[in-house]
Amino acid sequence: MPISGFPEWLPSQRIVEQYVLDKIRSTFELYGFASLETRAVEPLETLLSKGETSKEVYLLRRLQEDAGSSREDQLGLHFDLTVPFARFVTENHGKLQFPFRRYQIQKVWRGERPQEGRYREFLQADIDVVNRDTLPFHFDTEMPLVIGDVFRSLPIPQAVILVNNRKVCEGFYRGLGLDDTAQVLRTVDKLDKIGPDKVAALLVETAGATDAQAQACLRLAAISTSDASFVDAVKALGVSDPLLDEGLGELAQVVEAANEHAPGLIRAELKIARGLDYYTGTVYETQLLGYERFGSICSGGRYENLASVGNTRFPGVGISIGVSRLLGLLFGQGALGASRSVPTCVVVALPSEDQRATCDRIAAALRQRGIPTEVAPTAAKFGKQIQFADRRGIPYVWFPGSPDTVKDIRSGEQVEADPATWTPPAADLHPVVTGS
Template identity: 80%
Template sequence: MPISGFPEWMPPQRMIEQRVLDRIRSTFELYGFSPLETRSVEPLETLVSKGETSKEVYLLRRLQADENAKDDDSLGLHFDLTVPFARFVVENAGKLQFPFRRYQIQKVWRGERPQEGRYREFLQADIDVVNRGELPFHYDTEMPLVIGDALSGLPIPAIRIQVNNRKVCEGFYRGLGLADTAQVLRTVDKLDKIGPARVAEALIETAGATRAQAEACLELAAISAEDGSFVDAVRKLGVDDPLLDEGLNELLQVVETARENAPGLVVAELKIARGLDYYTGTVYETQLRGYERFGSVSSGGRYDNLAASGNERFPGVGYSIGVSRMLGVLFGQNALSVSRSVPTCVLVALPNEDQRPDCVRIASALRRRGIPTEVAPSAAKFGKQIQYADRRGIPYVWFPGEPDTVKDIRSGDQVEADAAAWLPPAGDLHPVISAG
């Protein structure tokens, strides 16, 4: 029986997922990120202190718990990969070379309400750069370029990265005279869910804002630009604060770097806040063009205080691709397909069971040369064996004989072939993912 929020892809979907992961992994490594995998559980006190996620954390508990075991009630499954990564950095700081660039592709768990593209168990692919003491800002400008590169090589809709800087928001709120900037951020972050009118009311009720202050917060959140013009738009609102100036300068660097290296990829969107409390500067959210109604499929930001040991800080910036979320949305809209339902490129036909060893030798010769091959399951009539291949989308059937022949069952073309030399066209070697 299916369990809501715990997806199980069928093999064709899993093949698509694997190809997506291959692309993401190879791109991350092109940019010099090293692989890492951390444990699935973290101390509960760590998980519930990192943002509004305590109600979503899954506890880890044994069925036959020992009442004297102190740790049975204090472990939870991680809800993201950034918090465990920060813990790993602190614990292993003496063994790491800084700045430390890592990628991590793992399952995470959140007990939220399942819906299309949102799951309780899902796969994330993260990159982070962490340094000891101070982390230069240019890493913030690099992050969108890596994500854009990783996803642009896939047959998915084009992405648009919305970027903001919490210093802009916090400096602006402070300049307005609003003291509880964290509460204002959390409230403004709900704009897309509840709309500006209800956000304004919530700011008045929960953050102590006047009507004028609430309206000013909404004016800031309405600013959007693909170039540096957002700076003038903010200035026209007439609010001054040193932190605001710092944030505008940083945000301008991210936008201008993207405009130079990947035009059209990034837009400054001053309503973006991100719900997790540990972000301190740049924040990113990514949408699939044409699928904006499903929200962000990839997000991240700068965190200066998440990882610390004594007086030593390890500031970082990271970005996470919600692989399951992105694919779940696309699968739900039938926006991705794969050319065949199995990896097999060649089916070796079986004339009779006595010839199975010969057929296995042919299959082995093809596999040694990187051609995915299987031997027919039984010595049925050749018509049925061809039908078996056709149902699975296997493009070629190999007929042992004197000489051997191989048939493209789509076109009907059949030619003599040698297992030590024959090659299929490159487009047939592996299943091909395409849009729609």
């Protein structure tokens, strides 16, 4: 029986998923990120200290565990890959070369309400760069370039990365005279969910804002530009603060670098805040054109204080692709698929059971040359064996004989062939992943 929020893909969907993961992995490695895998569990105290609510953390315990075990002893499944990565860095900093660039592709678990494209168990693909003591800002500008290259390598709708900087928001709020900037950020982050009127009311109620201050926060959040013109738009609001100026300068660098690399990839969106408490500067969210109503499929940001050992800090910046989220949305709309449901390119027809050894040798010769091949399961009539291939989208059936022949069952063309030399067109060798 299916369990809500725990997706299981069909074989044809798994082909798509593996293709997507290969593209992600190869792009990450082109930029010099090294692979890492961390354990699935972290101490509960660690998970709850990083901005996630206890309602969303899954506990791990033995069935016969003592009821009296303390909270400090409890383990939880990780809800993202950044928190375990920060822990890994602190435990292994003496063995790492800095700046340390890693990518991580793993399952994570989050007890959210399941809905289309949003799951309780899902696959994420992260990149992060951490350094000792200080991390140069140019790494913030690099993150969107990597992600842009990933998405452009896939047959999916255009992705737009929305970017902001928490220094812009916090500096602006300080300049307005609002001291509880964290509460203002959390409230403004709810704009898309509850709308501006309710956000304004909440700012007055929970952050001590006046109506005028609340309206000023909304005017900042409404600024959205695809170039650095947001700087003048913010300054036109008449609020000044050194942290605000610093944030505007950093955000302009990110936008200008992305526009040079891939025009149209990025947009400064000053309502983006990100819910996790550990972000301190640049923050990213990503939408697919035509799928904006489903929210972000890739997000992250800069964190200065997530990892430290004694007086040594390890600041970082990272971004995470919600692979399961992306695939779930596109599968749900029939917008991503594979040309066949199996890797097989050729089925070797079986004239009779006593010829199975001959057929196995033909299949072995084809596989040795990198051609995915299987032998028909039974010596049924050739029409049924062709039907067996056709139902799975397998393009070729091989007929043993003197000489052997191979048939393209799509066109009906049948030619003499030698398993030591015959090669299918490159487009047929592996399933082709296409988008609509």
